[in-house]
Amino acid sequence: MSDEPPSPPGNLPMDIVDALNEATPEELRDVARYADALAEHKEREVRLEEETDDADVEKQPDDLPDDVPSKATITIKEINDNRYYYWQWREGETVTSKYKGPVNPDE
Template sequence: MPEEPTQPATLPSGIVDECSALSVDQLQELAKYAESLAEYREREKRLEGEDESSDEAPDDRPDEVPTGASVTVKEINDNRYRYWQWRDGDKIKSKYIGPANPDE
C-alpha cells in the first residue's frame, strides 16, 4: 500500500490540517485552483516587471499590442505556446504568437 505524502516544510501546518479533512474530489478541486492561482500570480508578477526572466519578445509586435506587453509561455495539452500579455485596466489581455518551439 502506498504511503501518504509528506507535508511540504514550506506550507503552514494549518493548511495541511485543513487539507487532511477534505474529500478526494475537494482535494482535486483544490489542486486545480492552486495551480490556476499560481499561474495567475506568476503572470501578475511578470506584468508588474518584478520577474526579469522574460522570453525575448518577437520583433513583429502587432499594432494592437502595446509596447509594454510581455511574452509569456502557456502549456496547453502538453504543448507550449507563446502569447503577448498586457494589462488593460483591471484585465489581463493576451494575443497568440505561436508555438513556443518554432519547429512545432
C-alpha cells in the first residue's frame, strides 16, 4: 500500500471527490457497497427496459391501421353505458385516440 492517497477517476465530479475525501473509512466502505448495489440496480433497469422494448415489438397486433403508430395501445372507453376500443398513443404532450370498434361486436 502506498503512502500516497489514490487518484480519483477523471470523470468523477469534484464535489463527489471532495465528499469522499472527507469521509471516514467506514463511510467510504458504506459508499462503496451502496455504489455497487446502485450500479447493479441501474444496469438491471436498462436490461429490463430493453427486454420490454423487444417484447412490445413482438406483441404488435395484426390489425394495426396504417395511420396508427406501432407504439399505440388499445384502451377501452365507456360512453353512454357502451364500451368501445380505441387505439391510443402519445404525440409529444398530447394523447391521440382513434376508434377501433365496440368491445362487444354484437352492439
